[in-house]
Amino acid sequence: MFLNVHSSYSLKYGTMDIPAIVSNARALGIHQMVLTDINNSTGAIEFIRECLKQGVTKEPDEVQKGNIPYYIKPVAGIEFRKDNQPLYIGIAKSKEGMRELNEFLSAHNIEDIPLPSDAPVFKNAFIIYPFTKIFNRVLKPNEFVGIRSNQINYLFKHPLLQQKEKLVVWHPVTIGNKVEHRLHEYLRAIELNTLLSMVPEESKCAKDECLIPEEELKIKFETFPFIVENTQKLIDACDLSIYFEPELKSKNRYSYCKEGEELDKLLLRRIAYKGLEYRYGKNNPVALERMEKELRIIELKNYCAYFLITFDIVRYAISKCKFYHVGRGSGANSIVAYCMRITDVDPIDLDLYFERFLHEKRTSPPDFDIDFAWDERKTIQEYIFKKYPKRHVAFLGTMSTYKDRAIIREIGKVLGLPKVEIDGFTDPARERENQQNATYQKLIAVHQHLKSKPNQRSIHAGGILISQEPITYYTALDMPPKGFPTVQWDMYEAEAIGYEKFDILSQRGIGHIREAVQIIKQNCDCDIDIHDFKTFKNDPKLNGILRAGQPIGCFYIESPAMRQLLKKLKCEDYLTLVAASSIIRPGVASSGMMKSFIERYHAPDQVVYLCKEMEEQLKDTYGVMVYQEDVIKVCHYFAGLDLADADILRKAMSGKYRSKLAFEELVNKFFISARKQGHSEKLITEVWRQISSFAGYSFSKAHSASFAVESYQSLYLKTYYPKEFMVAVLNNYGGFYSRWVYVHELQKTGAKVHLPCVNHSDEVVNINGNDAYLGFIGIQGLESKFIETIPRERRLNGFFKDLEEFVKRTQITLDQAILLIRLGALRFTGKDKKTLLWDIYNYLGHKQKKINATELFNLEHKQYVLPELENSELEDAYTELELLGYPLNFNMFDFLKTSYRGNVMAADMHKHIGQTVKMVGNYVCEKTVHTIKSTKMWFGTFLDANGDFFDTTHFPDTTPIYPFKGKGCYLILGKIVEDFGFQSVEVLKFAKLDIHMNPVAVE
Known part of the structure; x- marks a missing residue:
């Protein structure tokens, strides 16, 4: 009815x-x-x-x-x-x-x-x-x-x-x-x-x-x-x-070959064995045995097409587009994937657990994550959508809910509350005060009813479905702004229906590597085999940078937290970096297991294991669960769960399982099964605590290894071609830090970094020998039209001879010309900025005048003799700060009214452990952390006057409500402490230092 x-x-x-x-x-x-x-x-x-x-x-x-x-x-x-x-x-x-x-x-x-x-x-x-x-x-x-x-x-x-x-x-x-x-x-x-x-x-x-x-x-x-x-x-x-399906069947494309699944099996074997010889040589019995084991399971689970489609995507990227990719996720646990060049992680070398990716009892689909450079992914996506029939390929959707407390703002708006009151209700600092407010209680009550409701459909970061039958049997399709048909449900529903996604993702780190190799070829006439990882991982120079904790610009390992961890571990080898990539995750750190790992890493002989099973399974990681595979092994060998249940439990804890009831049943099963193994309740509870605090944030070992491989590739480029590498980092929009940090790093390599120049700069940063010119794309307020026009016109018709010719050839507008003049981009004329500003008004006036691109007669404007106009370094620095976001040739410390630079520099901190010192630092970045008591503390990163990094800790009892006041230099009073060889400053007092004002503003 x-x-x-x-x-x-x-x-x-x-x-x-x-x-x-x-x-x-x-x-x-x-x-x-x-x-x-x-x-x-x-x-x-x-x-x-x-x-x-x-x-x-x-x-x-x-x-x-x-x-x-x-x-x-x-x-x-x-x-x-x-x-x-x-x-x-x-x-x-x-x-x-x-x-x-x-x-x-x-x-x-x-x-x-x-x-x-x-x-x-x-x-x-x-x-x-x-x-x-x-x-x-x-x-x-x-x-x-x-x-x-x-x-x-x-x-x-x-x-x-x-x-x-x-x-x-x-x-x-x-x-x-x-x-x-x-x-x-x-x-x-x-x-x-x-x-x-x-x-x-x-x-x-x-x-x-x-x-x-x-x-x-x-x-x-x-x-x-x-x-x-x-x-x-x-x-x-x-x-x-x-x-109605009593047994879930895959809805993915059944076969890669038109002739069917049997030919898929033959093709997969041929490609895999060809790759086996490339990766391991002709007679490697260990590799051969594992290859056969994996192929048997892949064929049994009918995933040949899944591997072949992924291989086809990678092959197209490598052969047709010359794209570089990184294969990660649990798929990197597979020797078949390694031999097909889907991933560069050697599963035998790392003793990777194939069952984490696929096993006979596994009902959930396997997973491949393929990363491309941020500006190349769309090309790969277009290839996939063109290759497979219409309505048989679509992006995976996502479904956001109202769980974000930002919805309180929406509820407040529909109730007609003033903005000031709503702002107060959404301020975490006023949480206790708000709890007593009747209006706030009403907002929270409505939010409680709304928070689990779907809010809006969107598009998955990179998941693509390739279907055997038309996807429209199972969903209608949306067309989000990205321009590809998208299903109307998310990854959970896709899995419940029987779809396995192909993750085509992007990251800027790959762009760094790709462009660095290209620039090295142009600037040094040198071809780099960036896939020669076996050489990289044993290079003492690369491992020395790791140990020093200074890999600025290198993907994944440049953040303050990662640099600290590398120094604490004295990391100088690949396997330690693989472990570090996983234990840096929030769950491991917050549970105290990261600290335990560091302690045990430095004293392996003193490790006390919880029980015999934990020692057998976790000896390589000193009794600490570091990888997702460790969760599976502990659930299997300690608690007695079968591999299927162990993997489902691991997956459920990572947030990829929607059924709360089913999850609770698995947890009960863990405890019941562990008791049957004869373990005490206290031991079982502790093991479960470690699992539950860790599994939700962990990586698979193969995933961490993929990141580590990419980090070594970046390290190689940074070590042997630092100028070219830093240019590539800048041209791919940097990494963890602000742009000026990478410009600073480029200057530290010995390169002569120049301000943008209309006769030498391109859209992005370029380098010729030792001279690097900043690109037009970094100038705030410069229109994209002129970012592209100026270098294109110069390449077509040669250098600009003077200001007048520049104006005629580019048809630049008055306001845009003023930006370039103020930044010194027309210094090739030999005139100072203020004279050029006078001249540009002479040519263009206060209103834009159309100047024909071609003239019958080249009539020169009358030249006027001007009085000498003053210009100062400080004024130039403020202009650069305004238009670039940082001063290029004027140190931030030179803005200070004081000449004091602290009584200890970063390089000497190790000599002053336990002492209270004064340091002056140029603000780089900060991180806010909420403590167990719901108070806030901060971690800061600074550069000293010598250009060296140091880090600070700001505890709640010694810190104002919010200690940082934006860019600039700070005077820091604090105690130098050391933790496993890493020095930092525990801040006692903290203040931003006064600076010289902009002379133009003063006038």
Whole structure:
């Protein structure tokens, strides 16, 4: 009877999630429903699955009560709306009908075409139009009219009675009960960006739009029983049971080869064995044995096509585009992936655990993460979408919820609260004060109801689905701004349906490496084999930089926290770096396990293991769980869980598992199984504490190894070609730090760094020999048109001879020319800035004058003799600070009124351990941390006057509410402490130092 049920996937409209809808319906004895969310089919397959799941569940107490389990017949469709008004409801008669509805909506989403007022003819789907008093539409065979119980009186002498077989019951369901209607009103107000009291009635659902017993609904239509009969016939004609799958089957493309899966197996073996010889030589029995083991499981699980498609993507990137990539994730645990060059991580060298990636009992899909440079990923994505048929390839979606406390701001807005009051409610520092405020309590109460609700659909960072059958059998498609069709559900639903995603990701570190190799070729005439990792990892110079903790610009290992960890570990080898890449993660650090690892790393003979099993499985990491594989091993060998359950538990703890109940069952299973192994309750509790605090934030060992390989590649380039490497870092928008830090590093290499110059600079930084010119792209306020035009014009027609020619050839505007002059980009003229500013007004005046690009006669402007105009270094430095964000040739310390630079420099901190000292530092960055007591503390990073880094710690009891006051130099009074060889300053007093004012501002 319920042909129009909305779930919370009807965004900012429905209030019930799908399990609640099914559960409520079962409690009311309802036997069939149609889920029709507004302009989406996000929940369609979940609804079908949930009906089956709740129907076959036989709880003991239900049996005792005499309740016979049954499943609600699930039917699905879509409610089509335009401009917030319902047009018609589409109901799928079959799987083909679901595809028709999804295809129809997808076409309009992708082409950005408004939905038509009249539905097209669907072969396998019904259409229901809302009843109106003046309804006069000519109905097609598959079309009906839905009438509400409160509209029955309008049927008297209505023309539709002549087609009474076309009338069906229309009882929309939107809310769980009448109390939830208020929650619905909040959602509508947020959607319409209006006050709660100003939401139009026509934009809201009726207060009775909730589930009621079927018999009660039938009574409402007892004067027209044929309407109920028509409705029942419509539902009886629908059958989506084909979506019931007792055993989950992969929906990914079955075969890579057109000829089918058998040829896939042969092709995979041929490529893998060819790569085996390339990676390991001709006779390596260990590699050969592992290859056969992996291929057997891959074939058994029918993942040959998955590997071959990934290989095809990588092959295209390498051979056609000359792109560099990094393969990471659990897929890097595979020797097959290593030999196919999907990854550069050697699983034998690292003793990687293949079962972390794939094993016979594993039901969840494997995972490949392929990283490309930030500006190359779209090319790869376009290749994938062109290679595979339309509607068989799509981006994975995501679904954000209202859990972010920022929604409190939205709730406050719809309640009409002033901005100042809302700002106070969203300030964490005022949390205790707010708790006593009645208005705040109301906001929090609404937020509690909203926080688990879906808020909006978006696009996954890089997940792509390649489907055997059209994806529209399972979802409609959106077209987000990125320009690729995107499914309407997230990774959890994709996995539940049976899709494995291909992660095509990007990172700037790869761009650093790629461009550095190109620049080295141009500037040094040297070809670099950046994949010669075996040489890199044994290079003492590279390992020396690691040990010193100064890898600025190198991907993943340049952050203050990572630099500190490298120094504490005295890291000087690949395996230690692999471990460091994992233990830096938040869960390990916050649980105290990072500190334990460092202590045990320096004193391995003094390690006391919790038990024999922990020693056997974690001896390489001194009894500390460092990798995700460690969680699996501990669950398997300590607690006795089988590999499948151990891996599912690991995955659940990483946040990739939605069922809270299923997770709790696994936790109970862990404790029960561990007790059966004879372990004490105290030991089991401690092992579980370590697992639970670690697993949610950990990396797989292969993932960490991939990062470590990339770090070594960056280290090699930084060590042997530092100038070219730092230019590449700048041209790929840096890394962890602000741009000026990398300019500073470039200057430290001995390169002569020049301000932008119209006769030497390009769009980005360039280097020729020892001279590096900053690019136009870094000038704040310079339009992209001129960033591109100036170097292009110079390359085509040669250097600019003077200001007048520059103006004519580039057609630059007055305001843009002034920016370049102020920064010194026209210094080639030999004139000072103020003279050039005078001249530019002479050419362009106060208003822009059109100057023809070509002239019959080249007429020179009259030259005027100007008095000498003064210019100062300080004024220039302030101009650079304004237009570049940093002064290039004027040290930040030179802005200071004082000449004091501290009584200890960073390089000498090790000589003053335990002493209270004064240091002066140029602010680099900060990190805020919340303590156990809900107070704040900070970690700061600074450069001293010699250009060396040092770090500070600001504890709550010695620090004001917020200690930092932006860019500049600070006087720091503090105690130098040392932790495993790493020195830092525990700050006692802290103040920003006064600077000389801009002479122009003073005037």
